[in-house]
Amino acid sequence: PSAIAVLTSGGDSPGMNPAIRGVVRAALHRGIKVFGINKGYSGLIIGDLEEMNSASVTNIVQRGGTILKSDRCEAFKDPAVRHQAAEVLKEKGIDTLVVIGGDGSLTGAHYLTLENDIRVIGLPGTIDNDIYGTDDTIGFDTAVNTALEAIDKIRDTALSHESLFLVEVMGRNSGFIATHVGIACGAEMIVIPEYEVKVDAISSQLASNREQGKGSSGIIVVAEGPKPGLTYDLAKQLKNHGQQPKVCILGHIQRGGIPSGHDRILASCLGASAVDYLCAGYNDIMIGVRRGKIVDTPLAQVIEKSKELDEALFQRALLLHK
Ligand code: F6P
Helix, strand or coil: CCEEEEEECCCCCCCHHHHHHHHHHHHHHCCCEEEEECCHHHHHHCCCEEECCHHHHCCCCCCCCCCCCCCCCHHHHCHHHHHHHHHHHHHCCCCEEEEEECHHHHHHHHHHHHHCCCEEEEEEECCCCCCCCCCCCECHHHHHHHHHHHHHHHHHHHHHHCCEEEEEECCCCCCHHHHHHHHHHCCCEEECCCCCCCHHHHHHHHHHHHHCCCCCCEEEEEECCCCCCHHHHHHHHHHHCCCCEEEEECHHHHHCCCCCHHHHHHHHHHHHHHHHHHHCCCCCEEEEEECCEEEEEEHHHHHHCCCCCCHHHHHHHHHHHC
């Protein structure tokens, strides 16, 4: 590549900074100029970018959020706007863009390269872990650990007061965060969009827990699901079944914080690999990880296919409640 630009887009995730650092350091190591774009595609369109050097990424490996800032850019769905973005890059002598973000951001990258003479590489940056072509996404591990820390604390008060808590975790339409968090916090139940929830079943599980002498406190981990308010709806239904649940929405706390060691390593390796793949002539792909190995997947597949939750894992999680 003549020069590389890098941006972070969509919901931020812990590990975006080490990913940026990986891209910048690997590019500089190969003598390639690298530019940082501020505020995702919104910044790209207006030419808000500057050249980065090794000092630009000093002391960021441990920082949450993204030093480049992020945005959800509706305007980038318009081909004319994507053309404008490509022109901005060409004017600066940049022929390659690395996009760190989730599904929507990677879709934008795919269309940018299809319609314009700009090469793109995507990196999966989202806490949701809902990206096809990779077992893991940058930020997922940290988000799971952040939720766990909060739930362990909620468990203390739940036990003291013998209360039942519905704890809502993020994940958009997918139950990856909820399943992992549910297993790791020893939840009494996990509710995710991929499986129909039977309020009767939850209620009888809670009754059986009481019969077994487990007391009436409990944690039910609920994935936020496709529309807001689902956890409150579930609470209402459980009240109709004689339960007294309290609702706790963990919210954006799950997006912040120091990236875990796992996320720092994943992000650093994916960032550096992006530059390797670019130098090897690849385009229109996402770099991810499968069974511990770095792999590439065409962006067309990444955006068309959905990543299935591991059903065996979820079934095992259900067994652990009993
Ligand atoms: O995709 C990351 C995510 O945090 C989802 O889990 C959540 O549904 C969404 O972003 C929230 O987005 P926003 O901060 O724009 O409300």
